[in-house]
Amino acid sequence: MLRRNLLTSAAMSLGLAMTGSVAMADAMDHVKACFVYVGPIGDGGWTYQHHQGALAVQEAYGDKVEVQWQENVPEGADAERVLTQMALGGCNIIFTTSFGYMDPTNAVAAKFPDVKFEHATGFRRDSENVSTYNARFYEGRAVEGLIAGRMTKSNKIGYIASFPIPEVIMGINSYYLNAKKVNPDVELSVVWAFTWFDPAKEADAAKAMIEQGVDVIAAHTDSTAPLAEAAKSNGAVIGFGQASDMTEYGPSPRVSSVIDNWAPYYVKRVGALFDGTYEQVDAWEGIAGGEVGIGEISDAVPADVKAEAEALRDAIAAGTVHPFTGPINKQDGSAWLAEGQTAPDGDLLGMGFYVEGITGDIPQ
Structure with a gap:
């Protein structure tokens, strides 16, 4: 039930690179961006800020993007079910916003290679369609x-x-x-x-x-x-x-x-799908990048x-x-x-x- 966890030396050997080298998609005309939240969007803290980032995506791209989310998703088997439903429901990119979603994110991503998965605060990127992002709190x-x-x-x-x-x-x-x-x-x-x-x-x-x-x-x-x-x-x-x-x-x-200001990252990542520059990344930004x-x-x-x-x-x-x-x-x-x-x-x-x-x- 942890949003984040201890990183092993093996995990850290995956690297802290900010940008990968594998282009993931051609340019898209319309994107369905989906978000999975561990708490309620009205919590006034963590989930609220992720949702503000989702709303920023909607504001940035208007009717070119469809934003969908689900609140209060437990970390574990329930998350895998929700992610599968989102992938089957046409989501092009899915942001999983809690550490405990790491295993479900990677498991479902392996089954849907054409869907992009973005995992907050995690370190595993088992497939080329999985990226990770964090902030230097x-x-x-x-x-x-x-x-x-x-x-x-x-x-x-x-x-x-x-x-x-x-x-x-x-x-x-x-x-x-x-x-x-x-x-x-x-x-x-x-x-x-x-x-x-x-x-x-x-x-x-x-x-x-x-x-x-x-x-x-x-x-x-x-x-x-x-x-x-x-x-x-x-x-x-x-x-x-x-x-x-x-x-x-x-x-x-x-x-x-x-x-926690997730808006710059979310807007950038969805934008990369529109212009065809989307790549696998492992991002860890702080005050300088605007995420903190x-x-x-x-x-x-x-x-x-x-x-x-x-x-x-x-x-x-x-x-x-x-x-x-x-x-x-x-x-x-x-x-x-x-x-x-x-x-x-x-x-x-x-x-x-x-x-x-x-x-x-x-x-x-």
Whole structure:
């Protein structure tokens, strides 16, 4: 039931190439683009943003494209059934928007070689008609971490984590490291919710942190519940929008956000079917490519902190700053990155450890 999972060395040997070499189709006059969602389009977070990308495709190409989607598709056998129905129903390209769809995506793609399959956050491309795409969310976590480190009054910051997989672990580490850089006294609490979307569980996690004195909360789950819980503190606790901007909770407790912007990728990929340039790809873009956005920093953040956060955002986009730059040790004190060394993509995509300074264990 995981949207993403640990990458094996064998998986990483498939490569991190942004563009393949095999042209997949001739130009098309009309495209039926289909989307499979793990949650409801009204979740206010992950699925909502994917659906905004689908709507952007419709807006970009008008009646040249037909957009179809299905919400709340469980990861597993049900996904394979839905994908088969979509392929039989005339979908030319199918976007599967959760890690747990990886096996079903590749299984169904093998049966329908003329249909293009695009899998979000996965790594397997068993057939030439399967592509993968992801976003460097850890870049946004670095900006959140800076704000958290500067704004905490208790020196206790929190992170609501979904599942112990590399994407989430690298987000935790990036958030903590960049908070620690600006506030050496900061301490991080991590609560594992073991869900992508469960507002009650997410709210309980936020409440538990607040009771422990945490006054800045980041979340790697899909609902607005952590911000709603923070809002009860009458300004004592701040947080961030996750996947979507969540501006309805601004200017506080929501002081900024990490926005998943899938629209550029979806518009580009459908466009490639129209002009005959479609190729198999493995894409991993970030702030520079527009797939990761930093929501407007609210007036609840002091002007100097806002300027510092925006400068970090811009430096990451320009490639002059990497959120994981050594010296960095692993949690057990062993060396990971030397002075000035930046983390290789393979290390990030297979990350299964906390960095030095974070307490607690990663669930197995």
